[in-house]
Amino acid sequence: MSYQVLARKWRPRSFREMVGQTHVLKALINALDSQRLHHAYLFTGTRGVGKTTIARIIAKCLNCETGITSTPCGECSVCREIDEGRFVDLIEIDAASRTKVEDTRELLDNVQYAPSRGRFKVYLIDEVHMLSSHSFNALLKTLEEPPPYVKFILATTDPQKLPATILSRCLQFSLKNMTPERVVEHLTHVLGVENVPFEDDALWLLGRAADGSMRDAMSLTDQAIAFGEGKVMAADVRAMLGTLDxxxxxxxxxxxxxxxxxxxxxxxxxxxxxxxxxxxxxxxxxxxxxxxxxxxxxxxxxxxxxxxxxxxxxxxxxxxxxxxxxxxxxxxxxxxxxxxxxxxxxxxxxxxxxxxxxxxxxxxxxxxxxxxxxxxSQATVDSANSVAAAPVVVPVVAAAVAPVAAAPVTAPAPAPELVAPVVVPEPVPEPAPVVEAVVVEEVVDLPWNDPVEPAPVQQPAVESVLETASEQPELPPMPLPTPDSVVPDAPEWAAAPIPEPSVAAVDAATPGMDLDDEPPLDEDYIEPDMDSAYSYLDELASEHTADPAPEPEPEPAAMPATGLALQWLELFPKLPISGMTGSIAANCTLIAVDGDNWLMHLDPAHSALFNATQQRRLNDALNQYHQRTLTLSIELIKPEQETPAQAASRRRANRQREAEESIHGDPFIQQMMQQFGAVVRNDTIEPVDALVAQG
Missing domain, CATH: 1.20.272.10 (Zinc Finger, Delta Prime; domain 3)
Known part of the structure; x- marks a missing residue:
């Protein structure tokens, strides 16, 4: 006797042998038991989930010699002929090979004849979506009102291609894909009966490769048995499927x-x-x-x-x-x-x-x-646990910091130092807290993840702060080449107390503590273009001025930049920074310079993306530009003087106002408004590139 493949040998012959599809079987069994039979059924689903199998079982249920039942006997001549595929009143049609309207008309001409052997004449049309539109039209009337002894069973893998007129004339059942668990369970039963050795991992590989199709799973199992010389082993299945371990x-x-x-x-x-x-x-x-x-x-x-x-x-x-x-x-x-x-x-x-x-x-x-x-092994895990974790140093952020003396650093070619105007220090109302590095032995939530209360720190007296500042060596000022707008006769800057670097400055000075180190800036520094640097700020400003959101209480404009703030406006476009770091630097202003110690204020409204990494990048850019090591401190305090971003926004607003005035004052525009009632929409006016470059 010739070998029969598992997919055919184990094809279910009754509803009891079906694997899965309980939602479909329940409706069909109840309909058969109560004799409430529809004249047309449509089964949809992917390949190998049981569409044709259920159709053949329905044909057996309708024509079994024991009567219409949901449990055909499987022993009578009708049941055996259907199982063997030679029952004359079960007409199986492959729509993929008979798509012409002539084929459909030939089929319909035979519908009028009564069944020869069975109780019903069953037409099983597989892949019905392959029929042509003319074939569907020819089938409509017969499908809607067939003879009482005719049942239509349609099967398709693509119901979206069926006309709505066909769908409305059928009872539609959607068959689901098989889960890997159900496939593995069925394969375990089949291989156990077939006395084929197997490994569970191999069955899981086959169950996943079947992709919901039980027929594919059975076919792959046949292939695995042949590949593994009568065994189904995981290594063989993996090699056969070419899947990943x-x-x-x-x-x-x-x-x-x-x-x-x-x-x-x-x-x-x-x-x-x-x-x-x-x-x-x-x-x-x-x-x-x-x-x-x-x-x-x-x-x-x-x-x-x-x-x-x-x-x-x-x-x-x-x-x-x-x-x-x-x-x-x-x-x-x-x-x-x-x-x-x-x-x-x-x-x-x-x-x-x-x-x-x-x-x-x-x-x-x-x-x-x-x-x-x-x-x-447990010994390996225990030895790994014995390794002690190094303590994590987490600096505590304070509102202000104490002065610190900068370590002397030898630079190859020191650049000129900023010359600050004379600044009369205001009386300090309260002493500033000191930044302390707290060593903890466990993981500490970072401040930008969970809000935590600041740790209590010791506040030194104001006199001690001023004394520390006065003890620092005063470096001779070196003039920085600035435009004519800078105050030319600025005397030497009186040394004001520079706060100790904040958390970001500490991180910048200690790269080992940084959480996300990044490669340093390129040493081959190229002088950036001032216009291209400010064009980035102009784009940011245009976003804010194009459609300003209504503010209940508009904030007062910042004072024009003077002194160090004005020098920062001139220095900013020369720095090799862009992106997030450039955006943060554009919202800063320079407050104090003491030798190599710089202090800046950052608007808290723009500090959402500010962290130690961004401050280190800005510090590296300053070091690269000045060709020496600087210590940069940034405090989250709203600047009182104009920042580069505010200056760009102001220039953008001025250019916009000039453009609108130019349009409204144009004689041709005024003539259009007077004669034709034209209206100028200010929101459509934008400064030309020439004006942008001049700004």
Missing amino acids: HGQVYDVLHALIEGDAKALLEAVRHLAEQGPDWNGVLSEILNVLHRVAIAQALPEGVDNGHGDRDRVLALAQALPAEDVQFYYQMGLIGRRDLPLAPDPRGGFEMVLLRMLAFRPADTADAPRQPLKPVGI
Whole structure:
């Protein structure tokens, strides 16, 4: 006897043998038991979910010699003929090969004849969406009012292509895809009866590869039995399908969690040996992260659809929830950008390195719970736990800081120093708190994550602050080449107390404490273009002046810049900064300069993106421009004098006003308004590029 493939051998012959589709079977069984039979049924669903099988079982239920029943006997001649595919009153039509209207008319000509053997004549039209529009039109009338002994059963994988007139004449049942759990359960039963040795991991691979189709699962199982010489083993199935070893996905995640770039690239190298689809590998990583997030929210809700529930739970304990969400979002963006990469592997590596480089700052250096992979010895875990974590130094931010003496730094070519006008210091109403570096032994929430109350610090007396400032060596001032607008006869600046660097300044002076170090600026400094630097601010200003939102109480305009603030307006466009750092610097103003110590005020309204990294970049830009090491302090205090951003906004407003006045004063425009009632819309007037450049 010839071998019969599993998909045909194990095709269900009754509703009891069906796997899944209970929502469809319940309706059909109730209709058959109560004799409430419709004349046309439409089954929709993907390939291999049971559309044709259910249609044949319905034909047996209608024509079984025991009567119309939901449980055909399977022993009578009618049932056997239907199972063998030779029942004369079951007419199966492949619509994909008979699409012409002539074929449909030939079919309809035979509808008028009564069944030869059975109780009903059943027309099973498979892939009905392939019929032409003329064929559908020819079928409409007969489908709506067929003879009482005729039943139509239509099957399709694409119901959207069916005309609404066909859908309205049928009872429609949508068959669902099979879950991997249900497929594995059925394969376990089949292989057990067939006496075929197998591994559970191999069945899970087949269940996922079937993609919801039970017929595909049975066909793949036949192929796996042939490939594995009568056995279904995970290694053979993985080689047959060309799928990725799921353990390698966890190797990538373990290296990512530990922050080990070397291990991460080594895991990618092992992946590359299999020549995988890198987009598919990234999808597998996202699937694991999704299940890890579920495990963190609801551990008992994690499914075992991949046979790796224990690994997912271990990752959920070792990985912070915010890291899971961050990695998942980065992976989604990486999948979108992966087709744009010149090399798929390079694009995949960049996605992982981006995840590694931009981890949340508060967890990048925090001690983590050691990850215990499945099967690792307890001694290894204990030895890893014995490593003591280094204490984390977290500076405390204060409103003002105490003066500090700058360390002498030898510069190759010191640039001229800013010359400040004489400033009469105002009496200090209250002493300023001191910044202290507090050493803690555990992870401390960063100030931009959770609001915390400032730690109590000791406030020195005003006299001690002034004495400390007076003890600092006074450096000879060096004139900075400035435009004529700067006060020419500015005397030497009286040394005012410069507060101690704030949290960002401390971080800038101590790179080892920075949470997200970035490479220094390029040493080959090129003098930036002042117009291009201010054009960026003009664009920002145009966004604010194009459609100003109504303010209940408009803030008073800042005073025109003078002294150091005016010199900062001239210096700002010469600095090699842009982007976020440039935006922050544009909203600062220079308050005091004492040798190599600079103090700036930043508008708190623009401090949402301000952090130690941005201050370090600005400090590096100043160091590069002046060719010496400066110590920059930035306090979140609203500047009293005009900032570069405010100056750009003011120039933009002036140019806009001049443009509107020019338009309204044009004789031709006035003539148009007088003769034709034209109206000038000020919101459509924009200064020309020439005026922008002149500003």
